[in-house]
Amino acid sequence: MNPLRQPEDVGAFVDAPDPDRTTAAVVDPGPDGPAGSAPSVRPVPTEAGPSDSPPPGGLPGATSAGTLPPVVDHGPRTGNKVALTFDADMTDAMRYQLRSGAVRSYANLKIIDLLEREGVAATFFLTGKWVEQYPEVTRRLAASPNFELANHTYGHLAFTGDCYGLPRIERRKMTGDVADTFDIVAGYGGRQTRYFRFPGLCHDRTALAELAPLGLTVVDGDVVSGDPFATAWRPIVRAVLDNVRPGSVIVLHVTEANAPMTDEALPHILAGLAERGLEPAALSEVLGTA
Numbered sequence: 001m002n003p004l005r006q007p008e009d010v011g012a013f014v015d016a017p018d019p020d021r022t023t024a025a026v027v028d029p030g031p032d033g034p035a036g037s038a039p040s041v042r043p044v045p046t047e048a049g050p051s052d053s054p055p056p057g058g059l060p061g062a063t064s065a066g067t068l069p070p071v072v073d074h075g076p077r078t079g080n081k082v083a084l085t086f087d088a089d090m091t092d093a094m095r096y097q098l099r100s101g102a103v104r105s106y107a108n109l110k111i112i113d114l115l116e117r118e119g120v121a122a123t124f125f126l127t128g129k130w131v132e133q134y135p136e137v138t139r140r141l142a143a144s145p146n147f148e149l150a151n152h153t154y155g156h157l158a159f160t161g162d163c164y165g166l167p168r169i170e171r172r173k174m175t176g177d178v179a180d181t182f183d184i185v186a187g188y189g190g191r192q193t194r195y196f197r198f199p200g201l202c203h204d205r206t207a208l209a210e211l212a213p214l215g216l217t218v219v220d221g222d223v224v225s226g227d228p229f230a231t232a233w234r235p236i237v238r239a240v241l242d243n244v245r246p247g248s249v250i251v252l253h254v255t256e257a258n259a260p261m262t263d264e265a266l267p268h269i270l271a272g273l274a275e276r277g278l279e280p281a282a283l284s285e286v287l288g289t290a
């Protein structure tokens with residue numbers, strides 16, 4: 001990243017693939033597929049950046065509708081703030097696992113307990129189906145002044161081909177899928193945003209163009225914890241602490257059965273951040289748009 005960029009200009013973080021993203025190959029494989037490398041095409045910034053026009057409704061992440069959404073990996077590399085982000089995936093296959101009794105929970109309450117107990121700020125990227133499955137947990141997230149709510153699609157479908165084996169959404173359904181999810185999450189109030197994360201971080205110019213009418217910011221993240229399907233907590237902690245820097249956006253999961261070690265890793269992550277003088281903050285604060 002260019003260190004000369006102005007921290008207040010979020011549009012400056014719309015960029016080419018970041019050489020720092022050393023662990024991108026293990027990001028968010030989703031429930032169905034093995035890890036692979038996420039195809040990612042980053043757009044050239046449009047002339048109307050987020051700072052050029054006031055966001056509709058003033059929500060963090062809101063951009064001017066009709067322009068290609070900016071794709072953000074991290075905030076300014078100054079200061080000491082970092083963002084803990086937790087994805088709440090939910091697919092039809094996962095719902096079947098719940099209904100059949102094969103899986104007990106895709107909502108890791110131990111993570112939420114810890115964050116609340118310690119007063120730690122975090123941002124939750126919610127799928128619409130997860131919200132429908134866990135309305136009480138969603139209410140709890142929305143009620144916390146420390147938590148921001150963001151959008152992770154309705155049913156965690158792939159927005160590009162070859163995205164960790166996730167079933168693919170039709171192009172004509174992309175806009176509605178994401179718009180519906182904003183509506184579902186909005187019903188819970190709390191700290192709403194126009195931040196959006198693609199399943200598996202898989203996106204291309206077509207997907208971005210389909211979301212242009214929604215006036216959002218795409219948030220990928222620069223620190224991939226690799227927590228999905230982890231069998232031990234130490235590698236998660238190492239992946240985070242080895243790569244975290246001021247302004248980092250850390251990708252974690254709150255999906256319990258599909259990320260069963262995250263709650264064990266979290267206390268070690270928090271301790272390691274504190275040792276490094278880094279402070280978890282809401283995504284809007286880390287990206288400089290609060």
Ligand SMILES: [Zn+2]
Nearest residue numbers: 087089199200
């Ligand atoms: Zn996901």
